[in-house]
Amino acid sequence: MPIYNAPTKDMQFILHNVLKVSEQDIDGYEELDRDFTGAVLEEAGKVATEVLLPLNEVGDTEGCVLENGVVRTPKGFLEAFQQMKDGGWTAMDCDPEYGGQGLPYVMHTAAQETLVSANMAFQMYQGLTHGAYSAIHVHGSPEQKAKFLPKMVTCEWTGTMNLTEPHCGTDLGLMRTKAEPQDDGSYKISGTKIFISAGDHDMADNIIHLVLAKIPGGPDGIKGVSLFIVPKFIVKEDGSLGDRNGVEVGKIEEKMGIHGNSTCVMNYDNAEGYLIGEMHKGMRAMFVMMNEARMGVGLQGYAQAEIAYQNAVAYANDRLQGRAVTGDENPDGPADPLIVHPDIRRNLMDQKSFVEGARALTYWGTTLIDRAHKNDDEAAEGLISLMTPVIKGFLTDKGFETTVAAQQVFGGHGYIEETGMSQYARDARIAMIYEGANGVQALDLVGRKLAQDGGKHVLAFFEMIKTYISENKGDEAFGADFLEPLKAASKDLQAAGMYFMQNGMKNPNHALAGSYDFMHMMGHVCFGLMWARMAKASMDALAAGDTDTEFHETKIATGRYYMARQLPATGMHLARINTGADTVMALDAANF
Template structure:
């Protein structure tokens, strides 16, 4: 049975040949000594941890699951030890703020680390991933005292984080939540309510767990404008900075769920728990979205990670499994990788994973520029592109990631359906990524309802101009057979964008949203394939085999996957009427 091989060589290709990581870093203060050589050495070590420590825990953790007894959560055997080793090795603080003990390395490295963790053990990755999101919310919105008290130990990994939003009657519509926060008179608040679906809500790692909880103040208005954000630790912090008394919160139950069994998804009861306001009263959703947007990008990378691991395992199986005569008449049995339909499934997964990784690195570079570039205009421009790409990365990566997991399972046939090979776990684990941190339908609505209108409606045009410029630059090397189909798909996307702007409204936006996002993603993937193919072809005969295959996968993408943009464009052109014609009672 094959094991996960971290794709560090492909990551190095992106950093050195496709996206010019070194040039980007030299423009950012504080990163002048960060280069691709350093980045690759860090990623190699990360890959060793992911493959050597985390992957061996993946299947046993799924089978054992988490347990709750006497109010205490126990994670599967080996998980707590792995987390402590992960923290002690410094991985928790990789991109953390140096002011609070972080290493301050670029977001690019963080995203590629997250991919490898997600490939090796999706459940495990939620512990550091949620902590990092909580750190971002606290770092952007909390006061100096809270930052000083909590950020150093969260960034080091000694303490972890969780986000508590959802209630039984308040999912996507957070304006319905009922958890209350009453002032204690000393600057703290007493938080009372029940939250569900709280990942990493409790565990047995030791240290503290810092909950960021959405709640209402006594005089808060109804709706989202009445929501505030509070920091409520599992243990109150003593005067010396260590752990004090247990806070008034408890785990009411562990959710019984389809996948991510090694991740404790908790029902949390806050029983007058002591908390502190993060940000301004009534602006909790604004503060929480700092965390949620970080988590949405992280969840998108989870989809990529599962796709990479599943595709690797399916390829290994297809090379070894003998079945039937060869399609060219070769007497059988032959390896099933010879059969066209198997190749289509394998190539679809590879074409997605390679393009998604490239797009993720490009987005991470924009994040680094938005945070660190000395020119305010450049920072603002990069920040807009990150905002535009956030729903696309979250939704498209997890949709295609799940599809890749299912197709990879299909390659194994019956062996994919039984537990032994691990493919059914990939399918179960991948499914949640399309749901949490805002369902993919919500992400699509965010794209068409909010992001397309940013910068006075010019943001998408600015993004499309970047793609056009790159296509023109790559054409002499990549060739018209590759560039022209991507340019034509881009033109369809531009027309669809113009139609949405001209015939707006909630109904039309809702009818278009998911198809539009998929169209957008396919064009973005085509853009990355043009760039990768041109970079590989430019190496000529010096290109290693792994890079010489890039133009061939690019050809598969433009000939067999990109044509889906024709159907999506046709469906979008018809608009909402067919969706709304059937009366609700006749469904």
């Protein structure tokens, strides 16, 4: 049976020592003192380990079943979802006007992490609902908000996102789903949507589908796409549920993982729908969901890595195999534990330095979102808009790589399903794909975000790192171990940006051929900054007399590992980028 312990101490360290949330001038942050966040996170960790963790394997092995047009979730999911509703875990950062608790997004995110680590497939039912809630909250009419949001905040009704069709995913301009205007102002929606997570299930009274469709006569392509609310059951004026709407589950997909979540083909046949936001401006409304979802998917990447890492550590300490090359460390036993071996250490340090760096980056990113939303801070908005594809792409690529590395520690025992390690890898794999495959994230970063607003945000990013380095100079060891590598990595990243500027004008392929490498480089630079900030926070804590020396010294040592062993990757990525598009685009398509 896999283990999991919520890393509350580490979360608290990031919130309070690194980000110092309660000192930030963001609306609502003043109440985030250490005791409060600690109490919430402890409680979330309890729900994760006691309620969700025991259902993770059940969800994987049983999966969801379509019976007589209705999706049945795995045994125990229904009761657990009720506990989530009862505990208020669905409403944490939602608007109090609609029954939410109005907490900052950073708090929601930290609590989500532990729930997602314990049971990713289960937590998606709430995650999708939250995304749909946000889209309606930002773009819905007052009537729509009043009608749908209170029930979505509590997850009495859940939500879905309907974008993909059989012939189009990334390129939504090819969409065929139609929305015919009706005399009463509603629309009749017809078409097929695929890969709809939480598309149907037995855990909510109603499901609010957000559906992209084209109103006939509108502009071609992506500019003619509108967003609609299509409830599974029609909601009457008094809020009670009426007739079944014209939407049905075609089938449940057989997938590599996340079997506990029902990924459905949804057939819309003259389903009643209500336009949300402006006609033909559906993508704008959908992007509210998508940006939020991309942060959430980045979180999934490292949350799966976290639970896989915890189990790998437990196994490495437990499993006796071979002897330390420097002398027996368990002389009374038949062999030493795996963790004595340098290559096992290397692997575990890769994992540890990834998940802790990812957590810091994610929490920091969510403070930028809070700052952008609560304080209308355009600089924060620009920075997080730049970093969203990096958080999604880098955290899910490395998250999957890390779950696979953790699985490797188990040897053959990692390949059999019994230890749970296979499930973490299979579940984590989807995060590299959905909400925009990682290649699309790289394209978004290099093709759009770098040049956005005249390149202002990426320049601000580099300026921020420069400022950080100059403000933290002084301590020689810190400079050598952290600031110098960060400076070198940032320099590599700038050189790559320069290469794109100088060559992308002539031929945009010179930039796009290096987009994936750039995304990874930027991820490393972000991690470098995070590790410098974490190490500094630990040094400050020790200097201030914090007695938890083991925790802080471990933090500093883990940071040193990342800077020494992971950050040199930027040089390789730069070398690749500097070769441009010539070798990448050399072949005719027929010669692959």
